[in-house]
Amino acid sequence: MSTPASDHAATDRSLSGLLLLLATIAGVSVANIYYNQPLLDDFRLSFPQSASWIGVVPTMTQLGYAAGMLLLAPLGDRFDRRRLILLQIAALCIALLFAAAAPSLSVLVIASLAIGILATIAQQAVPFAAELAPPSQRGHAVGTVMSGLLLGILLARTAAGFVGQYLGWRAVFGASIVALLMLAAVIIARLPRSKPTSTLAYGKLLGSMWHLAVELRGLREASMTGAALFAAFSLFWSTLALLLAGAPFHYGPQVAGLFGIVGAAGAMAAPLAGKFADKRGPRAIVSLSITLAALSFVVFALSGTSLIGLVIGVIVLDVGVQAAQISNQSRIYALKPEARSRVNTVFMVCYFIGGAVGSGVGAFVWPLFGWVGVSVAGLLFTALAGLNHLRGRPEPLAASGATE
Structure with a gap:
């Protein structure tokens, strides 16, 4: 005969398994928008007549992801997220197939745009985790899924670089199709259906996001703080390869890609950040995170010729940025539970x-x-994040996720 304690333990194990699945969904899907970055030189060799336009491939992928977030992610409030995830996986596999078989750069660019739009599956997984978890565990749940997302972002370049080097760039897209199909089988078997929380028509669903931004001060503050911290994060990662290519390092793109493995420490810290956000409140964790991010750039400034210093700075930066994102998302999901996808x-x-x-x-x-x-x-970006954060104010207890 079961007891309340045994039922509670079984529930915790079930939730942990679902969160691990959602983390895998987030990581495997978001990785698709970063696979092409270490493959640009291979694209240039395959399409020499269009070599000057190779940079359009990652640009269109990123634009596609932004469009997908805006146009597809809000549908999670209107429809079953499980069904949306499976439909996007099916369409993403088709786009990847076109990319793998692309006979010209123009086809690859169009396929890359579609890949970016459809890879927003991760933006269904994160609010799904917030829905499944009780309020007292929401930060931990979001942190677990975000750890998978960050691992996908950081390790995608490393994986694509190695597969592309030994099997060719087309094999990278082919391998992703196989991974997604295997993931779909697990989703069908394990992932429950979600409960739609809105009956708004599509146009009104999109329009309501502006009203949410105006209505929810906490959403505006978290969004601006997150944007400033991610600006600092992207600033670093977009220039690291240039630093490593010059004196005194003279390293190639593979070494720059390996820094993604170092940065994975931030992904490992994500569930811990979520737990602390549940216990201490998300604002306190965001304050600490901004301090860590600022400290990392002090380390970077002193480490222009030190590989060890750069490694330490990467770990501190990734932990800080990731912890802030987890805490901010835990906070905003409690502001409007019925509109989590739009928020x-x-x-x-x-x-x-x-x-x-x-x-x-x-x-x-x-x-x-x-x-x-x-x-x-x-x-300066971290200072901007700090000033915006200090201007804010804590939400009432009911909005902080402690109760709902």
């Missing part, structure tokens, strides 16, 4: 806009001011 969309669109700004600043600052200039720009 997440507002946050993530701002987040990626910040990332694009950071990459642009890196491209401008590096040739003019070098690594010290990059480090100062990163510090």
